[in-house]
Amino acid sequence: MRAEVAAEPPRRARASWRWLRLLLPLLLVLTLITSDPLARNPWSAVPENPGDPLLNAWVLAWDVRTLAAGARGLFDANIFYPHPGTLAYSEHLLGSALLVLPALWLTDNPVFAHNLLVLLSFVLTGLTAALLIRTLTGSATAASLGGLIYAFSTFRFAHIGHLHVLTGQWVPLALLFLHRFLRNARWREMAWLVFFSVFQFLSSGHHGLYLMVAAGWLLVFEAVGGRPHPWSLILRRGVLGLLACAAVLAPVAGAYVRAHQAAGLSRSLDEIKAFSADLQHFLATPKGNWLYGPWLKRLGEPAEWTLFPGLLPVGLAALGAISVLRPRARGTPPGPADRRVLLGYGSLALLGALLALGPVIQVGGSEIAPGPYTLLYHYVPGFAGLRVPSRFASVFILGLAVTAAFGARALTKGLQGPARATVVFLLGAGLLGEHFYAPIDRPPV
Structure with missing residues (x-):
């Protein structure tokens, strides 16, 4: 008789999910406000400089056209003739192309499809981060505020012209189902984990690799955290899940390997170092x-080096650490699940920041120590092809959003009625205000 692991009841009592009905329109409105004036003219203008947006608009158009024709010769794009596999010279954006396929068919406007994805990325990133944080903290309010931190960060506004950097919205959902799978080892959770992991790789290979690091780090925390897990069943089904991911992604990965070998493309550590962050x-x-631009802009330009997380998120993260790690009233210890989650995501934030520094840690231009990114470069497939380590800051922001949500939960705990609404409003306004970045440049095309 085949052994099965019974589904464990949720760590916290199930609460109404009606909060999503408020969060989704809120994210949409905030996206329209913070992306002004792009949202008012998505047809014939692109955000920031036209270089990357127009390249990505062309990639989307090529993807949709080729998929509609049966996907034959997908990677042999009509660029850099006569070289083969030229779509693999950049991000292929296949997952994103599937999202806007109807819009491209209806409008035949790649610029509009590109801008629609930019706007959707803010809504979806905030929503999926909130879903993850709601599962981890049990608080809809904290989840909503954490979603704002992840979606409307300085890092994302600085990269509004880089579609593949913005479309990391499936990372939180993959992590959500990773947590669920570790709890009960059910096939359903594994299937969703595989789906969102694959879709993330197809939408942005950058974020797919970041997801690998984040998931691996959190797995280590679960393994050493003392919580009982059905590890033998998790291992067997996890291996099958990894094989499923590999089977789907192998043709895409193979196209990149062949194209880069044919063209002799490679990135040296010196090149990668040039695009690494400084502390x-x-x-x-x-x-x-x-708010901060007049004083802090000189510390890091261009976009790759604008990584300010905000004072309020950092303060909330510190409060979250105190509220979870400090013994509670009457000597009651903190909940082990809260402690494990906070330590896991807090350390993940630090890891993301450390990897963003690249192969050499620098402070003010002075090298002080080698960085762990070198290990990824040499030993983990895919990382030697990434040009910009500083984009690992997205992992830092996600970890910060989760830990800050614990602080928001502590700050709003026990508040009711107008007092609670006022505190939540002020927190939300502060989180957005620190990163407000409008109007956005939108050169016409």
Whole structure:
């Protein structure tokens, strides 16, 4: 008789999910406000400089056209003739193309499809991060605020012209189902984990690799955290899940390997070092940041080096650590699940920041120590092809959003009625205000 693991009841009592009915329109409205004036003219203008947006608009158009024709010769794009496999010279954006396929068919406007994806990325990133954080903290309010931190960060506004950097919205859902799978080892959770992991790789290979690191790090925490798991069943089904991911992604990965070998493409550590962050870049904002830009923009330009997380998220994360790790009233210890989650995601934030520094840790231009990114470069497939380690800051922001949500939960705990609404409003306004970046440049095309 085949052994099965019974589904464990949720760690926290199930609460109504009606909060999503409020969060989704809120994210949409905030996206339209913070992306002004792009949202008012998505047809014939692109965000920031036209280079990357127009390249990605062309990639989307090529993807949809080729998929509609049966996907034959998908990677042999009509660029850099006569070289083969030229779609693999950049991100292929297949997952994103599937999302806007109807829009491209109806409008035949790749610029509109590109801008629609940019706007959707803010809504979906905030929503999926909130779903993950709601599962981890049990608080819809904290989840909503954490979603704002992840979606409307300085890092994302600085990269509004880089579609493949914005479309990391499936990472939180993959992690959500990873947590669920570790709890009960059910096939359903594994299937969703595989689906969102594959879709993330197809949408953005950058974020797919970041997901690998985040999932591996959190798995280590679960393994050493002392919580009982059905590890033998998890291992067997997990291996099958990995094989399923590999089977789906192998043709895409093979296209990249063949194209790069044929063209002799490779990235040296010196090239990667040039696009790594300096510690001072975590204080840098874009010049368009209305609050800090006049003072902090000089610490890190261009977009790759504007990594300021905000003072309020950092303060909330510190409060979250205190509320979870400090013994509670009457000597009651903190909940082990809360402690494990906070330590896991807090350390993940630090890991993301450390990897963003690249192969050499620098402070003010001075090299002080080798960085762990070198290990990824040499020993983990895919990382030698990434040009910009500083984009690992997205992992830092996600870990920060989760830990800050614990602080928001502690701050709003026990508040009711107008007092609670006022505190939540002020927190939300503060989180958005620190990163407000409008109007966005939108050169016509």
